[in-house]
Amino acid sequence: MSSVYGIVPQDNPGILQVRVPVPYPLQYVNAYLIQGDGGWTVMDPGIHSPEALELWEEVFRTTGIGFRQLERIVLTHHHPDHYGLAGFFQHKSGAPVFLSEWGRRQADDLWGNGDEAARRLWTLFRQHGMDAAMADAMLPHMAGFVELVSPRPETAPIRNSDLLQLGESLWEAVETGGHAAGHMSFYRKDTGEMFCGDAVLPRISPNIGYMPGVEEDPLASFLDGLRLLAEYAVDRAYPGHRDSFQGFAKRCGELIVHHDKRLSQMEERIGPGPCTAYECCTGLFGSRLTVHQFRFAMSETLAHLIHLERRGRIRREEQEGTVVFFRAKME
Template sequence: MTEAMETITRLANGYIQVKVPLPFSLRWVNAYLLPHGGSWTLVDPGLRAAETQAFWADALAELGIAWKDIESIVLTHYHPDHYGLSGWFQEKTGAPVYMSDVAAAYADRLWGENETFSEELIEAFRQHGYPEELIPGMREHLAGVKDQVSPPPREIRILPEPGQSFGMAGQAWKIVGGEGHAPGHRAFYRPESGVILCGDQVLPRITPNIGWLPGGDPDPLGSYLASLESLLAYDVSLALPGHRDPFPEFSGRVRELIAHHDRRLKQIEDLLAEAESYSSHELCDALFGARISGNSHNHRFAMSETIAHAERLAFSGAALRTCEPDSEAGRSVIRYRKA
């Protein structure tokens, strides 16, 4: 049995889950193939690397699907592990790539020509107390991502707005917006069957990263919690997530995620009660410690997660956000204290 066969799962309604390998702790991203006559819609093809390109050639051969059989490529969000192979797939298939307008703008902001995002993120992390000696590693990590999303799709078609209907594989899906994990994230819900393609907005077993970005949503955790509340209204029989495996207990998982963030916010409030003030970098160390040390990829996500939580507390009035001169850093650093 080849590696590709072990990672292919046939689901109800003829949908196919393909576990596309990832070189980091998430292990794989789920691509989904939805049948339509002899054609297929491909959702979230994965991160671009020589290995994933070879993987897909094997997987499609196992499935008996030719490149030309893929009629459209649909992306839940712009993160490299979902978007990265879309340009390459478009080259191989000629299929249009669909994503939200916001996601397309972010892909361009992060990896387009003359991008300035990497330095904006580094500057923002400095303001949040990120140590100077770790900056070169972070810069190298950010530069490496561009390779994982190249080539970009040449032609992008913009998805309809949330609430509107979108045709995938001959079926009508309702577009579900939801901020907090990635700007412009879209999920796809089919009322007739209760199936939701939920991307990374709701994941089983792991908590989606809350993606604070400079110049983005100032309160992404607040937006994320609002999105989770709105997802409780959906009658879901099967959730097809971006990572781990499909699961039926959607609203239960949504409630667990809300509870997780409530606990994390309480944990930070308790920390703020113990010391005079914390920078996000200090909070990040206290929350994640050894799990992130020496790994710029993990450290970046932990910092975004921590800033998002600290900002939520500041927005809710539970914490005060100040900007104070820091003699060690030789600059002003944003600090949080108990309100």
Template sequence: MDSAVQVTGTRQRQAWQDGVLPPVEKVRDGLWSIPVPIPDNPLRYTLIYAFELPDGVALVDAGWDAEDSWLALVAGLRTAGYEPADVRAVLVTHMHPDHFGLAGRVREASGAWIGMHEADAAQVRPDDALTDSITRRAAAQLTDAGAPRDVVGEPHGLSRAHLLEDGAEVLIADHDRIDLPGWDLRAVWTPGHTPGHLCFHEREHGLLLSGDHVLPRISPNISLYPGQLGDPLGRYLDSLRAVGEIDADEVLPAHEYRFRGLDARVASLLEHHGERLAEVERAVAANPGSTGWDVTTRLHWSRPFATLSQFLKRHALRESLAHLVLLETHGRLRASDEKITRWFAANGRT
């Protein structure tokens, strides 16, 4: 972690290092941090934030849809002095199931309204035709990128268990002020990790609830995925630069731990992706005609690539594709017009 980034969630970081769930904490008067576990996932938990209101609480995110996760959310609310029936709103940072999975159950328990950016809300509404189309396109994308059959595997899309029945009632746009009495909370649209990822800026207290957009230690996965953003990494980097200009005394992320030094962390993430783009470009220059899969296998990963699960290999490939597309957009690389796409330096020959 960058030396200019100061950890403020010290108990959260200690829990992260110890491999245990951190405590429920009062972050500010009237604002609570509630960890909700993610079953069988290296991220281990999502940090849910509860804003106290005159007549209950509003949540930012809800957690994974599993019984242990629900029980942790209920216990956290009770520590803060509330019950699930007291929830008035769930503001969803983005469409991934560790963030919105329990939103429907919270709504059933309380009648709370659910708010999301429309770009993500469209992805989680139950629509069998859309889901089937995305599933087929996802498998075709991996095949076109040169992935082996065992990595492509069976068609895999968003499980119906991870769809939000009846959708979100409130669509939140960039700069919208959220109607939470006692709080000056505004939405910041930060596409990249997902098309509709939202951060929330509480201006009076100088807080940025950053979702997965800015984390203290790791970089969020930025993947090229069918039916979503055409240049997700480019959009992510633009969103990072915009967020880096926000005046925030403390960052409250959805994973890991709270910290100060938003501008330094943004600079570190921009540097990381700059280095990764250079690594991808070198891999193509050294091996003209590489497929996306070829490039992925030649990059440095946090663990040896061969040891990754098929699921993680698919994520890695889509992350590589996001970098390849951005380099193509910048005129550094070009893609061949073949059934299996191959990549070349922009001034190279096929």
């Protein structure tokens, strides 16, 4: 297997970063193995694919760690690239799986309810001007995730501010939203270490997605989360993608600036209007995206437009069943 995957040792010898392959342009997700007195905690084991399993076999072979040494499985959030293997690992190890209540509910809704969630998204995207062929392609695409997250784990809840044992120490759970409702980061005060999942990523910007019936203004919640996380004294951050990094508060600030700029770009795209979210999306991200990328680009666009609307910078109208936006008149 290509050398990009596998174990990356950290300065803290009790933490192993494991790059697990994912079938997206992101290439890999970071799982972490955290050593404790009686065994290991695994965080975000990855997606349930043959490639990911093959990688884990190699990791277990080289480290001598096996399923029987896994004490607990902890999930930052419910996205398939982080959550997908948790049920399989639980089945093999008998270890408890910890996930926020929000995360569990969304996982159940997305992958335990037939195609209900996919149809809600289809309806939303169609209302916002997506053409029928693209919206139709979303349905089998969404259904394709079910096998990548099966079997689904039995989970124990993590609540905001809980002190959770990861390896040998206690880490404070810090809940933020926007990228995924109920996303948990984990902070260890005495060493200034933070597992931040996809709440803060170095060099790339976490996707902010609007999903009907979850958060009303996911971008507001994401930005609040960044301001909250920036308050923690962090020396070393372990993200869900890319490599561990320093300058955590600065990175939070950069992401806030990135979204400010994006909001202005979107506002400009809408212009005097009328302009649908889909037109705004293809105008900004282009139309040569895969179905997967389109779904993210469209959710990201909607999250920004909803935020602009709630700030009074744009307004919507419904025209023959399609939602169109206009720049709000300046007084």
